[in-house]
Amino acid sequence: MDKKRLVCIFVICVGVILGGVTGNSSLGVAEAQTVTLKVWDEFTHPTATKAFDDLIAQFESSNPNVKIERTTMSMWDSKDMIKPAIAAGGGPDILYHNAGPAYLGILFEGGLAMDLTEVYKEKGWEKEFDPGARFVTLLCKYKGKTYGIPFGIENPLIFYNKDKMSRMGLTEPGSYEEFLNACEKAKAEGESSLIWGNKDGWPGAQILDWMFEIYAGKERLDEVWFGSGKWTDNSFVQAAAELLRLYEKGYFVGEPNGISYDDANMMFYTGEGLFYYTGWWLAAETIENSQFNVGLVEPPSPSGRHLIAPNRAWIVSSITKHPETCVDFLDFILSPSATKIWIEEGGYWPPMYINRKYDIPSWKRKIQEIVSTPPFGYFCLDVYLPSNVVEYHFMSTQQLIDKVVTPEEMMENYQKEWERTKAEGIMRLEP
Amino acid sequence: MSKGARMPYGKLKNYLYILPAFALYGFLILRSIIGTFTLSLYKWTGVGPKTFVGLANFQKLFLDMRFWNCIKNNMIWTGFYMVLPLGIGLILATLLAQKKVRGRTFFRAVYFLPCVLSFVVVGIVWGWIYHPTFGVLNAILKFLGLGFLARGWLGDSHWALYCVILAGSWTYYGFCMVILISALQNIEPSLYDAAKIDGANKLQSFWFVTLPSLKNVLTFLIILSLANSFKIFDIVYIMTKGGPYLSTEVTSLYLYNKAFLQSQIGYASSISIVLMGIVSFMAVNLIKLRES
Numbered sequence: 001m002d003k004k005r006l007v008c009i010f011v012i013c014v015g016v017i018l019g020g021v022t023g024n025s026s027l028g029v030a031e032a033q034t035v036t037l038k039v040w041d042e043f044t045h046p047t048a049t050k051a052f053d054d055l056i057a058q059f060e061s062s063n064p065n066v067k068i069e070r071t072t073m074s075m076w077d078s079k080d081m082i083k084p085a086i087a088a089g090g091g092p093d094i095l096y097h098n099a100g101p102a103y104l105g106i107l108f109e110g111g112l113a114m115d116l117t118e119v120y121k122e123k124g125w126e127k128e129f130d131p132g133a134r135f136v137t138l139l140c141k142y143k144g145k146t147y148g149i150p151f152g153i154e155n156p157l158i159f160y161n162k163d164k165m166s167r168m169g170l171t172e173p174g175s176y177e178e179f180l181n182a183c184e185k186a187k188a189e190g191e192s193s194l195i196w197g198n199k200d201g202w203p204g205a206q207i208l209d210w211m212f213e214i215y216a217g218k219e220r221l222d223e224v225w226f227g228s229g230k231w232t233d234n235s236f237v238q239a240a241a242e243l244l245r246l247y248e249k250g251y252f253v254g255e256p257n258g259i260s261y262d263d264a265n266m267m268f269y270t271g272e273g274l275f276y277y278t279g280w281w282l283a284a285e286t287i288e289n290s291q292f293n294v295g296l297v298e299p300p301s302p303s304g305r306h307l308i309a310p311n312r313a314w315i316v317s318s319i320t321k322h323p324e325t326c327v328d329f330l331d332f333i334l335s336p337s338a339t340k341i342w343i344e345e346g347g348y349w350p351p352m353y354i355n356r357k358y359d360i361p362s363w364k365r366k367i368q369e370i371v372s373t374p375p376f377g378y379f380c381l382d383v384y385l386p387s388n389v390v391e392y393h394f395m396s397t398q399q400l401i402d403k404v405v406t407p408e409e410m411m412e413n414y415q416k417e418w419e420r421t422k423a424e425g426i427m428r429l430e431p
Numbered sequence: 432m433s434k435g436a437r438m439p440y441g442k443l444k445n446y447l448y449i450l451p452a453f454a455l456y457g458f459l460i461l462r463s464i465i466g467t468f469t470l471s472l473y474k475w476t477g478v479g480p481k482t483f484v485g486l487a488n489f490q491k492l493f494l495d496m497r498f499w500n501c502i503k504n505n506m507i508w509t510g511f512y513m514v515l516p517l518g519i520g521l522i523l524a525t526l527l528a529q530k531k532v533r534g535r536t537f538f539r540a541v542y543f544l545p546c547v548l549s550f551v552v553v554g555i556v557w558g559w560i561y562h563p564t565f566g567v568l569n570a571i572l573k574f575l576g577l578g579f580l581a582r583g584w585l586g587d588s589h590w591a592l593y594c595v596i597l598a599g600s601w602t603y604y605g606f607c608m609v610i611l612i613s614a615l616q617n618i619e620p621s622l623y624d625a626a627k628i629d630g631a632n633k634l635q636s637f638w639f640v641t642l643p644s645l646k647n648v649l650t651f652l653i654i655l656s657l658a659n660s661f662k663i664f665d666i667v668y669i670m671t672k673g674g675p676y677l678s679t680e681v682t683s684l685y686l687y688n689k690a691f692l693q694s695q696i697g698y699a700s701s702i703s704i705v706l707m708g709i710v711s712f713m714a715v716n717l718i719k720l721r722e723s
Contacts, residue, residue, distance in 0.1 A: 259583070259586070
């Protein structure tokens with residue numbers, strides 16, 4: 001074929017392609033009217049991701065002009081990526097991210113979280129919120145306005161080996177004293193009482209949260225955070241001393257500072273230990289993977305408060321081009337029909353309509369009652385605390401059980417970090 | 432045309448040849464350095480407006496004991512990295528460079544294998560080796576009747592850093608071995624013949640012929656060890672996250688914590704600039720020392 005013919009054929013092909021593109025211009029205009037929402041979430045577990053995909057599909061079918069583009073990542077990746085993404089003018093329209101001053105607070109400070117105060121009023125959310133969600137909404141409030149929607153109420157749980165417990169003639173502990181008696185009995189029978197993997201620091205911080213509730217309570221924490229209270233108050237020192245006492249009594253397995261969280265999970269699943277202190281997020285996995293019958297109980301405390309924290313919060317980017325669509329989407333995923341999917345399939349407790357009948361196993365019903373019944377206390381203090389105090393909170397129990405610090409010194413360090421928060425104007429909760 | 436008229440164009444031509452590579456280097460490296468230095472002059476959380484603070488971040492840094500603790504940990508890394516993997520690599524290279532060693536290709540491959548593993552995998556596996564209850568290290572110690580030495584290695588602030596360094600060194604000696612084998616094979620055999628004639632034994636040949644001949648390669652590996660030990664991050668993050676209570680924290684991990692966990696981008700940038708300065712200073716002085 002000669003050169004001229006080849007060129008002609010090439011030109012014709014290009015013309016056809018260009019014509020096709022421009023011929024589709026009417027479709028292109030219609031496509032330009034499609035709204036694409038970018039959503040960054042952390043639903044990495046298969047059941048949660050499927051539940052969210054189902055909800056997205058339902059929303060898209062009711063809103064044909066809306067397309068949801070989902071990006072899933074771990075909490076640590078989200079923390080690392082969100083600031084550079086938004087600073088570069090990109091990032092998601094809707095973000096599922098940690099609430100609290102160290103996380104959402106930073107976005108608020110940077111003017112990057114949309115003020116949802118009026119949206120809350122329009123949609124009647126806060127009126128509809130269950131008591132638990134209303135309790136944790138303070139993590140989403142800054143300068144009197146609301147910048148996020150708390151989602152996925154979590155609580156601490158003590159899992160226990162039912163088979164070992166019945167072999168030892170013990171029953172589910174209903175009080176802290178009964179828990180201690182059970183630990184002592186387990187130790188006497190040569191068993192590790194409590195599995196604890198503290199290499200990452202935060203599991204120890206969560207046990208310390210429980211000790212704080214037993215000895216200090218929500219009131220003392222409120223005094224420190226919002227009043228003139230100090231971390232060096234004797235109640236906090238007693239809490240730290242109690243944790244050290246439990247360690248010195250030999251209730252914990254091996255060397256907790258050398259055991260990671262994942263290894264601790266594995267140890268419990270394979271039958272080591274009688275108790276395992278962790279949280280609601282591990283319930284389904286623990287029941288599924290353990291080689292014995294698993295029981296679960298809320299960590300007992302004299303106040304009778306249920307310690308809770310939100311898993312995360314839904315946040316709308318202040319630079320989104322589609323604020324109304326974002327709000328519509330959030331309103332949909334918080335609706336009663338969506339809540340049913342979240343609870344029954346996804347394994348999350350949304351902020352509304354928890355206290356209804358759902359098709360869930362009995363152990364989930366137990367949790368349902370806990371997270372929906374006041375009074376409440378603070379769980380996962382790392383979500384409530386400023387970033388510099390969180391850092392020390394994660395290493396404090398490692399120092400404590402290694403006898404690097406005494407309980408008094410540990411609480412003095414908390415107080416020092418708290419003073420630094422105030423002196424340097426680091427983001428913290430407001431009353 | 433006179434020589435004088437040709438010279439300027441010749442020099443210009445040389446610079447033009449290196450311009451594309453320098454432009455790429457400038458864009459990727461210099462631009463980042465200048466950008467980081469600029470950020471270090473501000474207080475910034477990573478979002479929102481920046482506040483100019485001048486050299487306040489550097490002032491704060493030089494008084495920051497945690498930073499100096501990280502530098503100390505990095506120096507310990509450097510000390511071990513220069514001796515352990517380099518030493519093991521040199522011994523293995525000397526043995527495997529000889530033609531009469533049977534299966535030397537197999538051994539070279541086996542010793543090089545740890546090099547190809549990611550630090551994440553290495554960190555997880557060594558984490559299991561050091562595990563206090565089911566780790567193989569404690570099991571071996573107990574088997575040998577040394578159970579009193581068993582401990583939670585990565586949870587013990589006295590041992591954790593050395594345990595992590597050992598795991599890191601395990602991935603590096605293979606690389607040193609391969610480089611040194613190549614260098615050993617380029618040494619003139621006549622030098623060894625001359626040494627033999629002079630009555631040198633194997634050890635003396637190694638000391639007076641092999642080591643001086645490897646001077647350039649050893650300098651290169653030492654500088655590489657220095658740079659690697661100061662930029663170490665992933666294996667520490669995987670194995671200990673800087674714990675227990677900062678005993679294994681290295682400068683790059685501190686930088687990461689400041690930047691991404693505490694949202695202090697300006698301060699983290701100042702750490703980055705000072706770290707770059709320290710490594711450059713050490714590298715330049717090492718090269719000068721070798722040349723003198």
